[in-house]
Amino acid sequence: GAVVSQHPSWVICKSGTSVKIECRSLDFQATTMFWYRQFPKQSLMLMATSNEGSKATYEQGVEKDKFLINHASLTLSTLTVTSAHPEDSSFYICSAPGHETPNTIYFGEGSWLTVV
Amino acid sequence: SQQGEEDPQALSIQEGENATMNCSYKTSINNLQWYRQNSGRGLVHLILIRSNEREKHSGRLRVTLDTSKKSSSLLITASRAADTASYFCATAKETSGSRLTFGEGTQLTVNP
Numbered sequence: 001g002a003v004v005s006q007h008p009s010w011v012i013c014k015s016g017t018s019v020k021i022e023c024r025s026l027d028f029q030a031t032t033m034f035w036y037r038q039f040p041k042q043s044l045m046l047m048a049t050s051n052e053g054s055k056a057t058y059e060q061g062v063e064k065d066k067f068l069i070n071h072a073s074l075t076l077s078t079l080t081v082t083s084a085h086p087e088d089s090s091f092y093i094c095s096a097p098g099h100e101t102p103n104t105i106y107f108g109e110g111s112w113l114t115v116v
Numbered sequence: 117s118q119q120g121e122e123d124p125q126a127l128s129i130q131e132g133e134n135a136t137m138n139c140s141y142k143t144s145i146n147n148l149q150w151y152r153q154n155s156g157r158g159l160v161h162l163i164l165i166r167s168n169e170r171e172k173h174s175g176r177l178r179v180t181l182d183t184s185k186k187s188s189s190l191l192i193t194a195s196r197a198a199d200t201a202s203y204f205c206a207t208a209k210e211t212s213g214s215r216l217t218f219g220e221g222t223q224l225t226v227n228p
Contacts, residue, residue, distance in 0.1 A: 006158075032214060043204060044159075044218045093158060097214035105149075105214055109158040 003027060004096050006108035013115055018082045021111045023050075023094035029074035030096035035067075038091040038110075050077040050094075084115040122205060122219040130227050135192040137222040139205035140185075146208050148181055149216070150190050153202045162190075162203075197228045 003026040013019045023033055031052045036044040048069055049057040056069035068080040081088050093110040122139045129135055141148070147166045151159040165172045165181045165188065172179045178191040188205055202223050206216040 034215060036218075041223075043220045044206075044216075046215065046217065049215060091156070095159075095214075095216075104161060104164075105216070107151075107159040107161075110156075112156070 004094065004106040004108040006092075006094060006111050008111060009109060010112035011114070013084055013113070015085055015115055016083055018080055019084055019113060020078055020080045021092055021094075021113070023077045023079070023096070023108050025075045025096045025106070028096075028098060030077075031074060032097065033071060033077040034095045035069065035077070035079050036093045036095070038093060040091075044093065047079075052077075081113065084113070086115045089113055089115045122203075122222050124222060125220065126223045126225070128225040128227065129195055131195060131197055133195055133226075135195050135199070135224055135226070137190045137203055137224070138187060139189070139219045140187045141205075141207045141217070141219070142186065143207070143209060145183075146210060148179075148188050149206045149208070150177075150179060150188075151204045151206060151218075153204065153221075155202075159204070192224075195224075195226045197226050199226045200224060 005024045005026055007022045011019055033050040035047045037047050038044045046059050047062045050069045050071040052071045058064045066082055071077040091110050091112055095105050095107045098104040145167050147164055149164045150162040152162055153159050163174045163177055163179050165179050176193045181188045202221045204221045205219040
């Protein structure tokens with residue numbers, strides 16, 4: 001079946017640096033992907049919708065200059081956390097809709113970010 | 117964003133018992149989906165129920181949807197220790213159903 005892969009699975013970075021997380025659809029094309037953030041023991045919060053070939057759509061309260069999203073191809077979306085701070089430490093997870101009817105949504109395995 | 121609510125927040129049962137989790141949401145929806153998440157891992161899609169459906173079954177899972185009350189329930193029958201996980205409902209407003217709003221989740225622990 002369709003697979004969405006995220007990389008890296010976990011990353012530790014220093015405060016003030018930037019870190020990039022990749023989300024790939026491995027055997028299907030995704031013109032749209034979604035990025036969520038999940039703090040420990042909490043639910044998933046949609047951050048933004050990544051659109052291939054155009055700007056991402058950010059949810060209210062999400063800083064687009066801090067969370068840069070690029071969707072340069074039909075199989076890859078990237079999330080870059082710029083000038084990371086400890087409060088950005090979280091579980092970031094992406095999803096992409098498949099093409100089955102009804103639409104099936106495939107989630108990546110998530111990426112743990114720890115900012116020290 | 118409009119987060120839904122789930123209850124209970126945590127549920128602990130013995131193997132073989134049934135587990136029922138409830139979800140409420142705030143806006144009109146196209147469909148509602150239930151997901152499972154093992155600790156620190158990605159999400160696994162369990163079942164999708166459309167707004168014009170009232171009940172759906174998949175193996176040991178039974179989902180109901182009451183759009184008049186804006187609520188849904190997930191029943192897991194004959195639970196197993198391997199069912200231990202967090203369970204989330206998620207609603208989609210659009211026909212595409214890809215942009216999801218998640219509930220707060222229920223942490224289910226099935227004791228052997």
